[in-house]
Amino acid sequence: MTTTTVVTGLGVVAPNGLGTDDYWKATLAGESGIAPVSRFDATQYPARLAGEVPGFVAEEHIPSRLMPQTDHMTRLALAAAEWALKDAGLDSGELPEYAMGAVTSASGGAVEFGQRELQNLWSKGKEHVSAYQSFAWFYAVNTGQISIRHKLRGPSGVLLTEQAGGIDSIGQARRHVRKGFQAVVSGGVDAGLCPWGWVPQLASGLMSTGQDPARAYLPFSADARGYVPGEGGAILVAENLDSARERGAAHVYGEIAGYAATLDPAPGSGRPPGLARAARNAIADAGLTPDGIDVVFADAAGVPDLDRAEAEALAEVFGPRAVPVTAPKTMTGRLLAGGAALDVATALLALRDRVIPPTANVIEAAAGHPIDLVTGAPREADLRSALVLARGHGGFNAALVVRRTP
Amino acid sequence: MTATTTTTVTLADLTRMLRESAGEEEGVDLDGDVLDTPFLELGYDSLALLQVVGEVQRTYGINVPDDAVVDAETPRALLELINSGQISAA
Incomplete structure (x- = not known):
């Protein structure tokens, strides 16, 4: 008997839409979220455009205790994970203790938080560094915070394969489902719109220095001149098809085939x-x-x-x-x-x-x-x-x- | 970093700093009678205490050793530690 793994929940935080419905409507309408960077002053850099997630008020989505210990990236990831689990109709409290896990992708970790605290260290001294710097910057932090918040005690992990990571995390989630775990929160949400996140990408020479949001990122075009970075991503709930059918999951978006x-x-x-x-x-x-x-x-x-x-x-x-x-x-x-x-x-x-x-x-x-x-x-x-x-x-x-x- | 003040840090000061530097757990009333309520019941772990002790140090110039902080299980114990630290610093 083979295990079929399907996606039963989606949570989207994207530069052209906060939430799955807004994102999908904007995407079908061809609406872009690329614009001049507002999260930091990018005017001194050759690349100045990015896709920023609109209308995200962290306090509306993140509990007070998690605010001081989370970067913007992790807050976006926590919101997406909450939506994905709600979309799937899954609550770990109603399942066996180890039935659900979390595997997400990451790149450089929470660089905005990390940059702020390093600046505190260098400019003010060690007593000005947040105690939460000990883990808040870490590239495994999204997986950790998601699994803690939703009590996902099954297998967890984080994959760092840069832009390929969003797929690799879903592939890894499928492995866990095939091993017998009911569901795994997977996918990835990233955000590195700060100087520390910007400069390494500039150094790659692959970023677009175009200043016109409609002309800066033109893949496969004769005018292609590099990419524009953005923040956001998606969290997907990967689940065993039999379990999904048995519990009458509201959505079965498709099989991870x-x-x-x-x-x-x-x-x-x-x-x-x-x-x-x-x-x-x-x-x-x-x-x-x-x-x-x-x-x-x-x-x-x-x-x-x-x-x-x-x-x-x-x-x-x-x-x-x-x-x-x-x-x-x-x-x-x-x-x-x-x-x-x-x-x-x-x-x-x-x-x-x-x-x-x-x-x-x-x-x-x-x-x-x-x-x-x-x-x-x-x-x-x-x-x-x-x-x-x-x-x-x-x-x-x-x-x-x-x-x-x- | 010299302690120039002899102000005593009060429970109200501590709960304010806890809120600001570590947030507030849902369902917990920090304004209630929490002097002897264990920090764990108030939703604060050792990192939250390290965070608030950093705030105490920045605001009052009182240095509390990290390893002593984790032994302070209640606001009363932490305040005693903070206020005795002030005496030794002064």
Whole structure:
């Protein structure tokens, strides 16, 4: 007997919408959340745009005791987790003690909190550093706070594979469900909009220095010039299908049908990058062939060389222009460890409503990219399976197939 | 960092600083008779106490050793520690 793992709860915190419904409406309408940075003064840096989550008043979502000990990133993650569990209708208090776990993705941890406390240390002295700095900055903090708050005593973990982490955390959640745990809170929410989070990304040389929010992040376009970062992501509840049916779960968004991760070879090795292999492995893991995939949510780096590599990988796996490809992250920016989780949530919503959200701001794919890029408006399609791709800086590739549950 | 004040830190001062630096647990009334209520029942763990002791140090210049703080299980015990620390600092 095989265990089928499905997603029964979603919680979205995105730059173009707070909450799943607002996000999905904005995404289908092509509304972008990319704008000049407001969380810190970015005017002294060459890159000045970001996707910031709108209208999040932390005190409305976070208990008083958690406020002094949480970064903005963790507050967003806690809100998304609470919504996801509520959406799933799951309460750990009504389940066996170890039935539920938490696995999330992270990148640099809570850098805004960490920067503030390091500044306190350097400028005022050690007695001005928050005692909560001991864990609040830590990259495992979202998993920790979510599992403590919701008493998730099953397996927990955190995956750091940069932008690929949102998928890897869901793949890991599926492993735990297959081992017999009923449900795992997974996905990722990230936020690094502060100088400490900004400068390392600038140093990568992959950030866009465009100043026009509608023109700065144009993946697969002839005008691609880098990516715009953002904050947010999605938390997903991965659950055993049998348990979900037994308890009459309100939503079964879709099955986590296939997952694979690969690493790129060392630079200069001459061997091909691992994205196509990840895609093929995930499709095979789902028991499908490429013609069974109805839409691809692309990594969409927005960097010409990386866009070319992804377009070639897609053409290699599917054939030229053989499958619709989209990048709704053009409306949010790339969300570090939260990005791929949001893409998976978006793919599940697309399956539910049988519509492919568009790639915003891009008029058409550059002539050299052999892909069918969905631009301009949503495209209705009888979607059964979607492939989500992600690449993390440093050579991480991850691919996830989600399938509509019959 | 010299203690120039001889002000005694009161329960009201302590609960105010607890609220500000560590938040307040839902369902707990810090304004009630909490002098002998264990911190754990008030929703505060050792990190919360370290946080509030940092605030005491910044506000009053009173240095309380970290390892002594974790032994203070009630507001009364912590206040005694703080106010005796002030005497030794002065």
